[in-house]
Amino acid sequence: MRRPDGFLDGAARALSTRLASGMTRRSFLGRMGGAMLAATGGAAVAAAVRPEKSEAFHFCGHIWTTGSCPNPLGLPRIDKNGYPLRPSDGHPIDNLGRAVNGEGWAVDGSGNRLRAPDGELLPRAPRTRICEEWTNEHYGLHAVMEGAWYRCCGGQVRKLVDCCSHSKKRINGDASLTGYCFNGRRVFCVMYYDSGLKC
Amino acid sequence: MVETFTPAVCGSRTRQRLAIVLFAGGAVLASAALGAALGFAGGLVGTRPALIVAATLAFLAALREAGVLSVPVPQSRRQVPERWQYELPLPLWSAGYGAGLGVGFLTFQPVATFWVACAAALALGRPLLAAACFALYGAGRAFMATWPRRREASGPAAVERLVGRASLVPRANAVVLGLAVILLAVAPAAGAAVTSLGRGFDPAADGRTLARARMSSGTIRVVVNPAGDPADTFSPANAPALSGDYLAYADDEGIKVVDWRTNHVERQLDGAFSHPALDWPFLAYIAHDGDYDRLVLADLSEPSNPTSRRIASVRNAYDLGRPSLRGGQLAWHRIGRHGSAVFVQNVTTNKRRAIKKTDVWQESNPALTTKRIVWVEQRPQGSYLRMRWLGSARTKTLMHVKGRKTFLWTTALSGRTAYVTKWTPSTRKAVVLRVNF
Numbered sequence: 001m002r003r004p005d006g007f008l009d010g011a012a013r014a015l016s017t018r019l020a021s022g023m024t025r026r027s028f029l030g031r032m033g034g035a036m037l038a039a040t041g042g043a044a045v046a047a048a049v050r051p052e053k054s055e056a057f058h059f060c061g062h063i064w065t066t067g068s069c070p071n072p073l074g075l076p077r078i079d080k081n082g083y084p085l086r087p088s089d090g091h092p093i094d095n096l097g098r099a100v101n102g103e104g105w106a107v108d109g110s111g112n113r114l115r116a117p118d119g120e121l122l123p124r125a126p127r128t129r130i131c132e133e134w135t136n137e138h139y140g141l142h143a144v145m146e147g148a149w150y151r152c153c154g155g156q157v158r159k160l161v162d163c164c165s166h167s168k169k170r171i172n173g174d175a176s177l178t179g180y181c182f183n184g185r186r187v188f189c190v191m192y193y194d195s196g197l198k199c
Numbered sequence: 200m201v202e203t204f205t206p207a208v209c210g211s212r213t214r215q216r217l218a219i220v221l222f223a224g225g226a227v228l229a230s231a232a233l234g235a236a237l238g239f240a241g242g243l244v245g246t247r248p249a250l251i252v253a254a255t256l257a258f259l260a261a262l263r264e265a266g267v268l269s270v271p272v273p274q275s276r277r278q279v280p281e282r283w284q285y286e287l288p289l290p291l292w293s294a295g296y297g298a299g300l301g302v303g304f305l306t307f308q309p310v311a312t313f314w315v316a317c318a319a320a321l322a323l324g325r326p327l328l329a330a331a332c333f334a335l336y337g338a339g340r341a342f343m344a345t346w347p348r349r350r351e352a353s354g355p356a357a358v359e360r361l362v363g364r365a366s367l368v369p370r371a372n373a374v375v376l377g378l379a380v381i382l383l384a385v386a387p388a389a390g391a392a393v394t395s396l397g398r399g400f401d402p403a404a405d406g407r408t409l410a411r412a413r414m415s416s417g418t419i420r421v422v423v424n425p426a427g428d429p430a431d432t433f434s435p436a437n438a439p440a441l442s443g444d445y446l447a448y449a450d451d452e453g454i455k456v457v458d459w460r461t462n463h464v465e466r467q468l469d470g471a472f473s474h475p476a477l478d479w480p481f482l483a484y485i486a487h488d489g490d491y492d493r494l495v496l497a498d499l500s501e502p503s504n505p506t507s508r509r510i511a512s513v514r515n516a517y518d519l520g521r522p523s524l525r526g527g528q529l530a531w532h533r534i535g536r537h538g539s540a541v542f543v544q545n546v547t548t549n550k551r552r553a554i555k556k557t558d559v560w561q562e563s564n565p566a567l568t569t570k571r572i573v574w575v576e577q578r579p580q581g582s583y584l585r586m587r588w589l590g591s592a593r594t595k596t597l598m599h600v601k602g603r604k605t606f607l608w609t610t611a612l613s614g615r616t617a618y619v620t621k622w623t624p625s626t627r628k629a630v631v632l633r634v635n636f
Binding site: 072073095096097098104108114115116117118119123124125126127128133134136137138 | 400401412414419437438516517518520534535536537538539557558559560561563577578579603608620622624625627629
């Protein structure tokens with residue numbers, strides 16, 4: 001059976017332009033946050049959470065709500081299967097944050113495999129999924145990658161992905177939200193996948 | 200003491216000098232022995248708790264000396280037994296007086312510094328170093344037996360003049376103790392002292408002998424450094440393992456076991472073998488068998504009939520690394536794309552357990568003794584040298600290296616000293632670090 005977010009993947013291709021220009025979760029929450037702060041008289045602070053500036057709070061497409069899932073290099077960029085990518089250029093990385101080739105071997109900037117002091121090739125470090133393995137090991141949860149929504153970031157469609165669990169607490173330490181999770185699960189942390197599709 | 204070491208008491212100036220020398224010797228030896236005992240005890244209880252105790256005591260003592268806090272100092276309110284002068288020969292009583300005052304706790308303690316020094320010697324955890332430091336306490340005792348009369352013919356008058364200035368001592372002592380608190384608080388890794396031993400990788404240790412591999416003009420050699428003896432070099436040789444006078448290493452033909460003192464080849468295993476671990480007569484190694492890597496344990500006690508058995512086997516997409524063998528326990532790692540683990544197996548009972556297993560990090564390169572195991576944990580933030588008692592679930596971090604450009608690699612362990620390779624792939628620089636804990 002096709003995963004629900006798989007349907008969204010397909011829909012995103014057709015709807016990317018509309019999603020990028022319409023009222024979005026980011027812009028909605030950003031405007032709500034701005035209005036609330038403005039109501040309390042914090043005009044200067046309110047300016048900082050205008051939707052256009054919201055990426056400053058977390059990453060593009062996601063404002064300061066649920067935090068990033070644990071990841072090697074600070075931003076939870078993943079490939080379509082949930083494995084970690086280097087946030088700056090989308091190159092696959094292992095769990096130690098090293099660039100790897102197609103077979104998972106650590107490589108240097110020229111693509112040559114890294115070697116140990118004795119000249120032998122270094123073993124492959126683990127490369128496991130951010131939600132299913134990283135989050136589960138760090139927090140002892142049975143988290144799964146479920147809900148997704150889409151934003152336009154850097155001229156391409158970004159899929160924002162919820163890592164969902166039955167925990168009533170999210171990674172921030174406060175109460176978790178239902179978000180785009182289902183079957184009673186709630187959002188524990190978030191990740192993103194840059195589709196490469198123009199928007 | 201100044202009043203005691205006079206020609207009148209000793210019998211003549213010559214005997215006076217002899218008594219002072221023996222007193223000094225007794226004091227220095229006794230204090231050094233106390234330091235060695237404390238250092239040894241610190242090695243048993245662990246340096247981190249002793250360091251915390253030392254810092255706390257130094258803080259309390261500084262408050263006491265500054266007059267902020269009124270705390271009694273544990274002490275024995277006795278002086279040296281005067282009757283010894285009349286009952287014992289001069290060499291005995293003078294050396295005995297020195298020993299009695301040198302150990303510190305058999306006499307008055309006007310300041311609390313002695314007990315801070317005791318806790319600091321515990322925190323060192325190294326008997327020889329603690330003995331050398333504590334010997335200074337005995338030297339100070341001996342110095343004070345002669346120095347007050349430097350410009351004064353009368354010993355008692357000199358002592359009285361010194362006592363008159365005693366009010367300065369607590370203030371100076373408070374300042375010194377305050378500095379001690381700061382130094383103890385910033386002590387690196389609270390007890391784990393890291394020293395670079397220079398170029399090399401793949402350390403192997405047994406007792407005070409260290410072997411390591413070195414790359415030299417494209418050839419890998421093994422250098423054995425016995426304590427106090429000149430180094431022995433074996434070339435071409437790689438991946439050393441030590442067990443007493445035996446050295447195992449890998450070369451193009453397989454694995455050789457030699458007596459490193461005589462260079463005599465004891466055993467030779469030809470084939471696609473690498474990464475030996477030696478606990479004579481047992482040898483563990485990795486056998487490369489087509490698509491598989493196998494961890495094999497061989498018993499080499501019978502030269503004509505060596506036996507071997509397979510301990511673990513993985514497809515060569517996995518890595519079994521460099522095993523470690525000591526006291527009937529075999530440790531190794533398994534790294535794959537889906538996780539990594541460090542295992543220990545009792546080679547007699549075949550009981551195996553995972554020391555650390557993870558889906559995320561890279562746990563690798565264990566080394567063990569009969570009591571402890573160390574290994575390297577690599578994370579994106581850096582490499583960590585971990586240590587655990589074999590009977591415990593508690594893990595201690597001995598040191599770490601930040602970042603991804605330089606990381607920790609292979610390890611060795613002997614007593615309370617760990618060795619680890621620090622490797623920077625971009626510069627191809629590998630050094631062996633010694634970590635005393």
